[in-house]
Amino acid sequence: MKRFSFMIILVLLASSSFAAGQVPAKPSHADKCPVCGMFVYKYPDWTASLRLADGTTLYFDGAKDLFAFLFDASRYRPGTAVGDIKDIFVKDYYSLSPVDGRTAWYVAGSDVFGPMGRELIPFAKESDAREFRKDHGGLAPLPFSGVTPATLQALK
């Protein structure tokens, strides 16, 4: 376990997209996904998280719910604006380590399902996403800015 967390830290240090050493905290047993209301700690492989400017962290049980929140933050957590969001983390599918959600690539419509059914699968690198498509199908990989409410609608 020690070696594993050391590896995660190494990956994080190596990745230039991170602000120095910012590792997302782990969800507690009480943390619920603001979008679907499920307990997040049960699905560590899928956990996505947002850090707000005031220091609070919100956890989601998948990138799909994270995007649902981004598109309509005030509906799920009144008083929150998209401008308050500082950091976004998603779990890279292959390594299961947290990566910056804004630079990650996403594949929709694959045969891999998350805790909430059809999922947007996040990848640290575009090449990983393309390789994943060969194995598991799905639509063309999207960058962070390419994910739209229509993308989510298609996953419902």
Add this chain to the structure above:
Amino acid sequence: MALLERQRRLLDFTLSSLLRRKGKNGALVAVYALTIFLLASVLFFGESLRREASIILADAPSLVVQRMMAGRHELIPDSYADQVRSIRGVRSVKPRLWGYYYDPLSGANYTIVTSEERKNGTIAIGSGVASTRKLAVDDVLPLRASKGDTMLFTVAEVLSEESALASADLMIVTPADFREFFAMPAGFATDLIVDSGNPRECSTIAEKIAIRLPDTRPIVREEILRTYDAIFGLRSGMVLAVLACAVIAFLIFAWDKATGLSAEERAEIGILKAVGWDTSDVLLMKFWEGTVISVTAFLAGTALAYAHVFLAGASLFEPALKGWSVIYPAFRPTPVFDPAQIVTIFFLTVVPYIAVTVVPVWRAATIDPDAVMRT
């Protein structure tokens, strides 16, 4: 209070009437207890074997790659490891060295594995090896190497008995000693263990390995688990098949005892009714009779089975259920107590017995006492 008192008196009457027919009821309880003993022993033993297996497999790698030649397991070249490493989703690949050593002195097969964390010239041994070769820490263990010379190993550690079945026959040496001992060429390993970052990708990685390295066989942990489960299932199945005969014999016995009320018993019911007992009283009395017999047999049978499996090492089934190596003369399953199993045994034996005893009594008890006594 009155209700309790009534039950107590009924129970009292039942016990004394049971004691009047000591021989018959004693035999019934004995046969009944024997059947429960066999059934419970199989369940306890199967469960403890499965528990052992899950301890073994808790640390099993998610994917193992073996090279095959002509359908047999072959040494795998290190270059294969690099090819597997290049597959997306693979976090790490480690060549592994292990093998078997036949020890003519004890007539047993030992499993030799390697660990980088040991020192050259030392060995860690399982409890079974330690007892058959009468070894303790710091003793010297001479083993005959592949080239015919004898290698001396100093025992550095005797492994704990958390899972006796898994580690009893184990020997751990360094990779360098292993290669020297078995004269294994450099650049080869016994197999590869692959760690996939995401367990979901394991089967995809296995498929890719099978395509890129056609002479290999990737084994996914779930398959190993299934195989173990099937083996234990099959072995306890063999015992269960034998047991089925015992159960059927018991059922015939119980059915005969329970359904065919003897003339004496029918007369007894008639007399009880004639002296003023209600049908419900007779039924309650017979219910208590069935309960006393089956609960006694159940408690005796399960207690005996527990002692047999966990104290005596399941000496009755050992040949059928284990028997993969001669190293386990004193295998003691780790005691497990699973309330669900006890409840299963209870519902399989006690409840049906009480049910079958009450029905014929109800039939006899509803008939006019005069008619019952005449027959």
